[in-house]
Amino acid sequence: MLQLYGHPFSSYTWKALIAFYANEIPFEFRMVDPDHPENSQKVADHSPLGKFPLLEDGDRWVFEATSIIDYLALHFPGASGLLPSDPDAAVTTRMIDRVFDNYVMTPMTDIVAEHMRSPGMPDPATEGRARAVLDRSYVWLDRWLEGYSAGDSVTLIECAAAPSLFYADWAFPIPSSCERLRQWRAHLLSLAPVARCVDDARPYRAWFPPGAPDRD
Ligand SMILES: N[C@@H](CCC(=O)N[C@@H](CS)C(=O)NCC(=O)O)C(=O)O
Known part of the structure; x- marks a missing residue:
């Protein structure tokens, strides 16, 4: 097992x-x-x-x-092809996975770490740098989504996107100007495998150092 x-x-x-x-x-x-x-x-x-x-x-x-x-x-292949079988398409999937880890998850984690380091008094410059990265990533992703056929299937992209956007939006909300990205985040949270993670994590929400919003 x-x-x-x-x-x-x-x-x-x-x-x-x-x-x-x-x-x-x-x-x-x-x-x-x-x-x-x-x-x-x-x-x-x-x-x-x-x-x-x-x-x-x-x-x-x-x-x-x-x-x-x-x-x-x-x-352990299953119904969801986590990676495209076409190696060239898989390169793109892995590239977008890197975008979520490096440019969404990392700045989100930087904000969280700053709130842990200095509870209630995060350094504005440190937080500002992380927010600027997220701001730029949100705009890029909103544009990228124009060409992405987001459906109900779960690939490496959805695995990377759901947790990073879930917590990043808590740390620094996605602006209304990135409506496509906001809608995709909501769609991701509605997928059964993601909803299960969201529910299992509910008991720990008070741990979110910047403070968890009363939503999702
Ligand atoms: N690059 C790693 C990052 C893993 C990571 O940062 N995990 C966090 C939890 S979300 C962790 O282990 N934190 C505890 C620690 O750093 O000691 C991956 O993709 O798995």
């Missing part, structure tokens, strides 16, 4: 979980929290910086959410 180490409130854990749920792949969830030090130890031992999600498959360990999804697509 596959073991997935992570936490239900963790954005990168969602990214992997969405792929599991979309293809109904059986697995055991290993909670990484202070109540389960044995799981934290596995993560410390098998992930370079002790980050999660981490996948255990027998004697094989896979870290990095994108790589976990690659692994699932290869070894």
Whole structure:
């Protein structure tokens, strides 16, 4: 049985979980929290910086959410083609995955980290830099969506987009000028594998350092 180490409130854990749920792949969830030090130890031992999600498959360990999804697509294919079978189309899918990790998830995490460092008094310059990246990413993504046929299928793109846009919009709301992106975020949250992650994370919302809005 596959073991997935992570936490239900963790954005990168969602990214992997969405792929599991979309293809109904059986697995055991290993909670990484202070109540389960044995799981934290596995993560410390098998992930370079002790980050999660981490996948255990027998004697094989896979870290990095994108790589976990690659692994699932290869070894546990299901109804949702997580990656296009055409290698050239797969390059584009992986490229957009990088956009969400690097230019949405990272600045969102920077805002969260700043609020953890200085609760209630984040450094405006640090927060401003992260917001500027998000601002630019939102505009780019809104334009990119013009050519993206977003449907109900779940690929690596949806796995990356749903958690990053979910939390980024909490940290720095997507402006009304990016209506296409706002609508796509709402659509992503309505997909069953994503809705399951949103629901499982509800008990932890008070943990969101900048403060979770009363929505979603
Ligand atoms: N590049 C990694 C990032 C993973 C990551 O940042 N995970 C966070 C949780 S969302 C984490 O492990 N935080 C705990 C820590 O850094 O100690 C991936 O794609 O999986």
